Amino acid sequence: MSAVSWTRRQWLNRLSLMAAAAGLPTPVVNAVSAEVETMHATWVASNVAAIEVPGYGRDPNLVQPIAEPWPRTLTPDQLALVEVLSDILIPADESSPAASEVGVPAVVDHWLSAPYPLQHRHRLVVLAGLDWLQEQSMVRFKKKFAQSDASQKLEIVDEIAFEWPPQDHPLYQPTVFFDLLRRLVAGAYYSSPAGLQALGYQGNVPIAGDYPGPTKAALEHLNQQMDKLGLSL
Amino acid sequence: MGHNYRDFAYDVIVVGSGAGGGMAAHTLTAAGHRVLMLEAGRDYDPVAETPMFQMNHEAPLRGAGTPDKDFGFYDATVDGGWSVPGEPYTTAPGSEFLWWRSRMLGGRTNHWGRFSLRFSEHDFKGYSRDGLGADWPMNYDDLAPWYDRTEALVGVCGNNPGLDDMPDSSPGVLQPAPPPRVPELLISAAAKKLGIPTAPMRRAVLTRPLDNRQACFYATPCGRGCSIGAAFQTTTSLLPMALATGRMKIITDAMVCSVSVDVNGRLNSVVFIDRHSRRKVRLSARVVVLAASACETARILLNSRTNTFPAGVANSSGQVGRNLMDSTGANISGHVPALEGRPRYNEDGHTANHLFIPWWGHQAQARGELNFPRGYHFELGGGFSPPGMGIRGSDSGYGRSLKQRIQQKYGAGVGLALRGEMLPNANSYMEIDERVKDQWGIPVVKFHWRWSAHELNQVAHGLKTARQIIETMGGQVGMPDQSAEAAIKKGGEIIHEVGTTRMGIDHRESVTNQWGQTWDVENLFVMDGGVFASNPHKNCTLTLMTLAMRNADWLARAMHRRTL
Numbered sequence: 007m008s009a010v011s012w013t014r015r016q017w018l019n020r021l022s023l024m025a026a027a028a029g030l031p032t033p034v035v036n037a038v039s040a041e042v043e044t045m046h047a048t049w050v051a052s053n054v055a056a057i058e059v060p061g062y063g064r065d066p067n068l069v070q071p072i073a074e075p076w077p078r079t080l081t082p083d084q085l086a087l088v089e090v091l092s093d094i095l096i097p098a099d100e101s102s103p104a105a106s107e108v109g110v111p112a113v114v115d116h117w118l119s120a121p122y123p124l125q126h127r128h129r130l131v132v133l134a135g136l137d138w139l140q141e142q143s144m145v146r147f148k149k150k151f152a153q154s155d156a157s158q159k160l161e162i163v164d165e166i167a168f169e170w171p172p173q174d175h176p177l178y179q180p181t182v183f184f185d186l187l188r189r190l191v192a193g194a195y196y197s198s199p200a201g202l203q204a205l206g207y208q209g210n211v212p213i214a215g216d217y218p219g220p221t222k223a224a225l226e227h228l229n230q231q232m233d234k235l236g237l238s239l
Numbered sequence: 240m241g242h243n244y245r246d247f248a249y250d251v252i253v254v255g256s257g258a259g260g261g262m263a264a265h266t267l268t269a270a271g272h273r274v275l276m277l278e279a280g281r282d283y284d285p286v287a288e289t290p291m292f293q294m295n296h297e298a299p300l301r302g303a304g305t306p307d308k309d310f311g312f313y314d315a316t317v318d319g320g321w322s323v324p325g326e327p328y329t330t331a332p333g334s335e336f337l338w339w340r341s342r343m344l345g346g347r348t349n350h351w352g353r354f355s356l357r358f359s360e361h362d363f364k365g366y367s368r369d370g371l372g373a374d375w376p377m378n379y380d381d382l383a384p385w386y387d388r389t390e391a392l393v394g395v396c397g398n399n400p401g402l403d404d405m406p407d408s409s410p411g412v413l414q415p416a417p418p419p420r421v422p423e424l425l426i427s428a429a430a431k432k433l434g435i436p437t438a439p440m441r442r443a444v445l446t447r448p449l450d451n452r453q454a455c456f457y458a459t460p461c462g463r464g465c466s467i468g469a470a471f472q473t474t475t476s477l478l479p480m481a482l483a484t485g486r487m488k489i490i491t492d493a494m495v496c497s498v499s500v501d502v503n504g505r506l507n508s509v510v511f512i513d514r515h516s517r518r519k520v521r522l523s524a525r526v527v528v529l530a531a532s533a534c535e536t537a538r539i540l541l542n543s544r545t546n547t548f549p550a551g552v553a554n555s556s557g558q559v560g561r562n563l564m565d566s567t568g569a570n571i572s573g574h575v576p577a578l579e580g581r582p583r584y585n586e587d588g589h590t591a592n593h594l595f596i597p598w599w600g601h602q603a604q605a606r607g608e609l610n611f612p613r614g615y616h617f618e619l620g621g622g623f624s625p626p627g628m629g630i631r632g633s634d635s636g637y638g639r640s641l642k643q644r645i646q647q648k649y650g651a652g653v654g655l656a657l658r659g660e661m662l663p664n665a666n667s668y669m670e671i672d673e674r675v676k677d678q679w680g681i682p683v684v685k686f687h688w689r690w691s692a693h694e695l696n697q698v699a700h701g702l703k704t705a706r707q708i709i710e711t712m713g714g715q716v717g718m719p720d721q722s723a724e725a726a727i728k729k730g731g732e733i734i735h736e737v738g739t740t741r742m743g744i745d746h747r748e749s750v751t752n753q754w755g756q757t758w759d760v761e762n763l764f765v766m767d768g769g770v771f772a773s774n775p776h777k778n779c780t781l782t783l784m785t786l787a788m789r790n791a792d793w794l795a796r797a798m799h800r801r802t803l
Contacts, residue, residue: 061305061306062299062305062307062308062312063307064307064317064320064324065281065317066299066307066308068289068290069287069289069290071290071297071312072299073297075299094637095641096641096642097639097642099639099642116299116300117301117628120299120305122305122307123306124305167635167636167637168635169635188637188641189628189631190628192630192631192645193627193628193629193630194301194628196626196630196645197294197295197296197301197302197626197628197630199294199296201626202294202625202626204646205623205626205645205646206583206623206646206649207583207623207625207626208584208585208586208623209458209585209586209587209624209625210292210294210459210587210625211458212458213456213457213458213585216415216417217446217455217457217589218418219417219419219420220420220421220424220584221582221584224582225421226582227581227582228424231425231577231578231581232425232428234577234713235429235711235712235713236432237425237429237432237712238428238431239424239428
C-alpha cells in the first residue's frame with residue numbers, strides 16, 4: 007500500500023502512532039523512524055528584515071489607484087511554489103478558472119511585499135512555510151517540494167490542510183502557514199473579476215429608480231428557510 | 240481654496256467645515272451674514288476625487304486597510320485616520336483611546352455612516368429619570384421642528400415606525416426607505432420571535448433627488464464619499480450652498496490653535512497656522528463659532544489660556560475637556576446555514592443596513608428588570624457584499640471542495656453591531672499634554688478613559704441578545720462567549736466622541752447654554768459634538784447638525800438685533 011493512497015484518517019492514525027511511539031524504548035523508536043514518511047522537517051522561523059520602501063501614503067489618488075505602489079519581492083523559486091499551492095487551493099473547475107490563471111500568485115507576492123506591519127508578519131510566516139514545505143519533501147521523498155510529483159505534494163499538504171494539531175506539535179506552525187496562505191489565495195481569487203463571477207456577485211452597477219429588493223426566487227428561498235426554522239416576518 | 244480672504248469682510252468666523260461648521264455656515268449665510276470658514280485640512284472635491292465603482296482588485300492590497308488608510312484604501316479620509324502624521328495625541332497610563340481625525344474640507348462627513356436617528360424626550364431627560372449624567376437644557380419638543388428642517392435639508396430616508404425609541408418626523412419630511420434584503424429579513428424574523436422589533440434604518444441618503452443632488456443609485460460604498468451627492472456630506476451640499484450666496488469664503492490648510500479674549504471678556508481674534516507657510520495668522524472676529532470636533536474645539540479653548548484665564552477660555556466651570564463620551568460598541572457575527580446557497584441578486588442597496596434593531600427595552604428598564612440604565616441598538620450586517628481579502632467560508636481543506644464551500648457560504652454570514660449610550664464619568668476626559676507638541680508647535684491632547692459598570696452591563700446584555708438572535712436563525716456565533724470587558728470596543732473607536740464642552744442650564748456645571756453660546760464669552764459659540772449633555776445610542780451627527788442649525792439661527796437673529 008503506497009502512502010499516497012492513504013486516507014487522511016489513516017494519516018492521522020499514523021501520526022498518533024508516531025506520537026505514542028515517541029515515548030517507547032529506543033529500539034522501537036528506531037524502527038518507527040526507519041519509515042521516513044513519518045518524519046517532519048523542522049520549522050525554521052524566518053528572520054527577514056521588514057521591507058523599507060514607502061507605502062502609498064495618507065492621501066493617494068483613489069480614482070486612478072496605483073495597483074502596485076511597491077516592488078514584489080518573492081524569488082522566482084518562491085513565486086513558483088506559491089503558484090503551485092495557489093492551484094492546489096483553487097484549481098480550475100467546470101465553471102471557473104484556477105488561481106494562477108487570474109494572477110493570484112502575483113497578488114500574494116504584492117501582499118507579502120507591502121511595507122506594513124500586518125503584511126510583514128504574513129511574510130515571515132509564508133517564507134518560513136515555503137522553506138518548510140521544501141524540507142518536508144526532502145525528508146519524505148528526498149527531493150524538494152517543487153520537484154516532487156503531484157501526489158507527493160498532496161500527501162504533504164493533506165497533513166496541514168485539515169485539522170489543527172496542538173501548539174507543540176511539529177505540524178502546528180505549518181498548519182498556521184497553510185491556513186494563512188488559504189486566506190490570502192481565497193481573498194485574492196474571489197476579489198478578482200473571475201472570482202466575483204464565481205460567487206455570483208451582481209452588485210456595483212447603478213440602478214435607475216428605486217432599489218428593487220430581493221428577487222422572487224430569493225424570497226421563496228427565504229420563506230422555505232423560515233418555515234423550517236419556525237419563523238415568520 | 241484661495242487665500243484671497245484678506246479683502247473679504249466677514250461677520251463670523253466658523254472653525255471647521257464638517258457637520259457642525261457646515262450647518263452653521265449654511266444657516267448664517269442664508270440669514271444674510273458673512274462667514275469666513277477655517278478648515279485645518281486640504282481642499283477636497285468629492286466630484287473629482289471619489290472612487291465610484293472602482294473595485295477592490297483595482298486597489299493596492301485589494302483595498303484592505305493599512306496604517307496609511309485605516310478603513311481601507313478607498314475610504315474618504317485624507318491625511319488622517321487613527322493617527323495624523325505630525326499631530327500625535329497621548330493617553331494616560333492605563334487608558335486606551337482612539338481619536339479619528341481627517342484633514343480635508345468637509346471633515347468626517349465625507350465618510351460617515353449616515354445613520355440619522357432622532358433623540359427622543361427620553362434621551363434628553365435621562366438624568367431626571369435615573370439621576371445619572373446630565374439633562375439637556377431643552378426638551379424634545381423644542382428641537383422637533385429643527386429635526387424636521389434638518390432632515391428635509393440634509394435628505395434622510397426612513398419611516399415612522401411608531402416605536403417608543405423613534406420619534407416621528409413630520410409628514411413629508413422623510414424620503415422612502417429602500418426595501419430590506421434577505422439576511423435582514425431573516426434577522427427580523429428571528430428578532431420578532433424574541434419580542435424584539437426591527438425598523439428601517441434612517442440614513443442621510445437620498446432616495447429622491449434633492450436640489451442639485453441625485454438620488455442614490457444603490458452601488459459603491461458610502462464610506463468612499465459620494466460624487467453624486469446622494470450620501471450626505473457637507474462638500475456636496477451645505478458648503479456649495481453657502482458659497483453660492485456669495486457670503487462665504489473658505490480658508491483651507493488653516494490649523495486653528497487658539498482664540499484671544501480682551502480685558503472685557505469678549506473674544507477678539509482667532510489664531511491659525513497656515514500649513515503651507517507654517518506661519519501664524521491672527522484674524523479679528525466679531526463672533527466665532529468653534530466646530531472643529533469635540534476634542535479639537537476643547538483643545539483650542541484649553542490652549543488659549545492666559546494669565547487672565549489660566550484654565551483656558553470659556554472654562555470657568557472647569558468642564559472643558561470633561562464628560563468625554565463615545566458610544567459603546569461590540570460586534571457579534573455568525574454563520575447562518577439557512578442563508579447558504581441562496582439565489583443571487585444585487586444586495587448592495589444603499590450599502591449599509593436597510594433594517595436595524597432600535598432600543599426596545601424602555602419598559603423593561605422602567606420596571607427595573609435591567610442592570611444597566613441606558614439603551615443600545617443593533618446595526619445589521621450581512622449579504623452579498625463586494626468581496627475583498629477578508630472572504631471566509633471555509634477554514635480547512637483545499638481544491639474543488641474548498642471552492643464549492645466558499646461559494647456556498649458566500650452571503651451566509653450575519654453581523655450585529657451594538658451601539659449603546661455611555662454615561663459620562665470622572666475617569667473619562669481629555670486635557671492638554673504639556674510635554675508634547677505637534678508639528679505646528681501646538682500642545683496636544685491627552686486622553687483619560689475608563690468604561691464603567693453601566694456600559695459593561697449593557698454590552699453583556701447585548702452580547703447575550705445577539706447570540707440569541709443568531710441562534711434563533713439556526714446560526715452559529717463565530718466566536719466563543721466573550722466577557723463584556725473583552726468585547727467592548729476601545730474608547731473613541733466608534734467615533735462618536737462628544738461632551739467636552741457640554742451645554743446646560745447652570746454655568747457652574749456646563750460650558751455653554753442651550754444655544755451653544757459659551758457662558759463666559761458671549762461672542763464665542765460651540766456648534767460641534769462638544770455641546771452634547773449626554774450621548775444617546777443614536778449616532779451623534781443628525782442631532783449635532785440639528786443643534787447647529789437651531790443655534791446658528793438664534794445667533795443670526797441676535798446679530799440682526801445687534802445684541803451681539
